[in-house]
Amino acid sequence: MENKSIQRQIIQLLNIFSVDVVVGSIMMGLYATRILRVQDPLWWYLVLALSVWVMYTADHLLDAVQGKEDTTIERHAIHFKYRKRIIPVWIGAALAAGAIAIYKLDDEIIYAGLILGLLVCIYFILLYYNRKRRPWLLQKELFIALVYVGGIWLAPLVWHATRPSSVVLLIIINMVLLAWAEGIVVSWYERQEDLQNSHTSFTTLFGRKAAKMFVLIILAFVVLTAGYHSLFSSFEITLQVAGGIQLIMAFMLAALLFFPDRFRQNQLYRYLGELSIWLPGLILLA
Secondary structure, three states, rough: OOHHHHHHHHHHHHHOHHHHHHHHHHHHHHHHHHOOOOOOHHHHHHHHHHHHHHHHHHHHHHHHHHHHOOOOOOHHHHHHHHHHHHHHHHHHHHHHHHHOOOOOOOOOHHHHHHHHHHHHHHHHHHHHHHHOOOHHOOOOOHHHHHHHHHHHHHHHHHHHOOOHHHHHHHHHHHHHHHHHHHHHHHHOOOHHHHHHOOOOOHHHOOOOOHHHHHHHHHHHHHHHHHHHHHOOOOHHHHHHHHHHHHHHHHHHHHHHOOOOHHHHHHHHHHHHHHHHHHOOOOHHHH
């Protein structure tokens, strides 16, 4: 029983400090490079992991500083309590990611990455100055999904050097939709906490009923499109497996919506939601 408690605490800490998200980004990187059939140097995964951790930690630190001691959200409370230790690590990770990228990456990727980074900075500034009343245009889950998927696919698309096929573009779009859906599902479970801490999310803006319906529409689109090119097409095996992975991801997220009482226990919804973002790593089986 004690071992299970320790394991749960470790998993919880990994989630609080976004380590699970970093692992998910590496899985998505593998997914992108296998689909586009490009080389994937190990140092690129290091830049990717550091960049994703920097972005997610910046978001948690911003929320933590805004809420300070009054926050009831554990991840924000921990980031605020240990902010003096986290911030130097955050700065070091950001500098390391930038240095490796400048030394190793092509200029085209660096320029695109700088634009993406600038957009992230502008977004966080807008969030900070609109912290009392965040407009729906600053929709957090959508922005994170776009930056997360776009940032991961950026280098592989540049290395690919040719325009990707319509099927690959649809796979990328579906990944954005799945990442967006995962963020909304978490906000669906945590609506009360977000309201108590004055945090804006898709669900606090539009309500639980509308959020659930919207996610189900997204997942239906993914199931139809991914199911077609996975089960009823003559595409190469890698693309078929890619579609199958998206089907599993969609069904996992749908299960979280249909069985909330079961997945609310011990915050299983959060861990399984993040686990769904790990599934692209199954592309290695193709």
